[in-house]
Amino acid sequence: MTRENRWAALAVLLTAVFMDMVDNQIVTIALPTIQRELDASSSALQWTATGYTLAFALTLITGGRLGDRFGHRAVFVLGTAGFGLASLAAGLSGNIAMLLVARVAQGVFAGLMVPQVLSFIHAEFSGPAQGRAMGFYGMTFPLGGLAGPLLGGVLTQADLFGWHWRTIFFVNVPIAAAAAVGALLVMPRRGAGRGGADVVGVLVLASALLAVLYPLVQGRELGWPTWTFLLMAASVPLLGLFVAWERRATAPLIRLDMFRNRAVSVGLPVMLIFYCGMGGFFVLTLYLQDGLGYSPLRTALTMLPATVGIVAGNGLGMPLVPKLGRLVPMAGVVLLVAGALAMVAVAGTDVSPWQLVVPILLFGAGLGLGSSSLMMITLGGVGAADTGAVSGVVNTVVQLGTAAGPATVGTAFFNTLGDGGYVAATRTALTVGVVLLGVALLACFLLPRTARASAADRPHRSLTPNSS
Incomplete structure (x- = not known):
């Protein structure tokens, strides 16, 4: 593959990642409008955000392995095309149930396309070029995450063709189509014939996560019956079952020996808690629109300083x-x-x-600085030969944290809303986020002191049987 073609292919791949991150966050600004038009409950709003990221998280590792097995280009094209169709279905939804199903489908197809990006970077780039490619990849996540709310505000308020909030989903269709065609033209046909899919592992892990997230989201509306607490407690033995299965699976979803490295075993939990704290954006959107009466566009512009902070934080974090x-x-x-x-x-x-301006700027700077550096430190603890599976593990943790954020912080918000109003609910939810971030800060002390320390004990063999 020529140097020009590989950068063109990377641009196509990053376009899809950007589209995914935009779609992950674009719905946040439109949530109050969707709630009014589709008569959705507060828990349905949480699931609109959580359903996508949970489906995405559960598909990522499998998507990486499928790319190793059937070819990264084929799986990327399938995921991109499916994402476009699911976006079309979301925009056409006539009720909240249809929208939730479409959002889950979006998450599944996004989980097929996104893991192929790191696989491509490791396979096609080396040395300084790989560092630059990783830099572009790392910046795409926070930029897309903050461009989503801004674009959501513009499109929702513009009400193009009378589509109102539906435009935020329709806009994905031409972008997904262009990315699929572009991938067919410039992506190499490499990476096929290795790996497998751990279906049992996916099902057990999904059960464990739903056992926690479902009662968190629905418990408040149901009055916290006893079964919600029993279901959350059941997640512990389910996770134990998952670990036991992975130890004996011939093609495990996650190879447990990767956790022997401290950068990985500590970095992944820190990333999970870190991104869970990001549920503050979910709460801030509801506070600004429903509590203060901001329009979707004004809300998006209010959050714009976070983009500046993310770019600055990311730019500083990578070389430091x-x-x-x-x-x-x-x-x-x-x-x-x-x-x-x-x-x-x-x-x-x-x-x-x-x-x-200043609080949101600080929040964005912290997100950019923390997200890029945590990803670099964690990935520094594994062998560079790993592609799909390792990419899937890291991105899965990020998405699980993003899904858990609205479930935990959002639950605190809605629990306080009825008695204390929007101001008290916002303060309570943000305080819960601060507690989560405090736990992440303490856990950071367990990370290796320097990146070199994590590289020193890096395994010299692939952690998975399928590498590009």
Whole structure:
């Protein structure tokens, strides 16, 4: 593959990743509008956000392995085309049930296309070029995550063709089609013939996660019956069953020996808690629109400083990690906590966008600094030969944290809303987010002191039997 073609192929792949991240967040701004038009309950709103990310998370590792087995280009094209069709179905939804099904389908197909990106980077780039490609890849996530709310606000308020919130899904259709055609033209046909799918592992892991997330989202509306607590407790033996199965599976979903490295065994849980704390954006959207009466566009513009913070944080974090190691994600978490506490202090019944500039900027800077550095440190603990499966594990943890955020922080918000109103609910939910981030900060002390420390004990063999 020529140098020009590989960069063109990377551009196509990153377009799809950007589209996925935009779609992951674009619905956040439109949630109050969707709730009014489709007469959705508060738990349905949480599932609109959580259903996508949960389906995405559960498909990522399998998607990586399928790419190793049937070819990264074939699986990427399938995922991209399916994502476009699912987006079309979401835009055509006539009720909240149809929308939730379409959102889950979007998550499944996104889980097929996204893991192929890291696989492609490891297979086609090396040396400094691979570092640049990884830099572009790492920046795509936070930029897409913040472009989503802005685009959601613009499209929802513009009401193009009378489609209103449906436009946020229809816009994916031509982009997905262009990405699928582009991949067929410039992506190489390599990576086929290896790996397999651990269907049992996927089902057991999905059961364990749903045992936690379902009662968290639905428990408040149901009055927290006893079975909700029993179901959450059942997640522990289910996770134990998952570990036992992975130890004996011939093609395990996750090879457990990768956790012998400290950068991986600590980095993944820290990433999970870190992204769970991001549920603050879910709460902030509801507070600004339903509590303060902001329009979708004004809400999106209010959140725009986070994009500046993310770009700055990401740009600083990438080169600093080799020198400062765990201090970089710790600084990111501190900035996030500072931003959240500033939002708690500012929250009131009459807040202007200017009062939120600094808190949201700090929040974005912490997100950019923490997300890029945590990913680099964690990936630094595994062999570079690993492609689909390792990519899937890291991205799965990120998505699980993103899915758990609205479930945990959102539950605290809605539990307080009835008695205390939007201001009290927002402050309570953001405080819960701060507690989660505090746990992540303490866990960062368990990371290797420097990136070199994690590289020193890096395994020299592939952690999976299928590498490109």
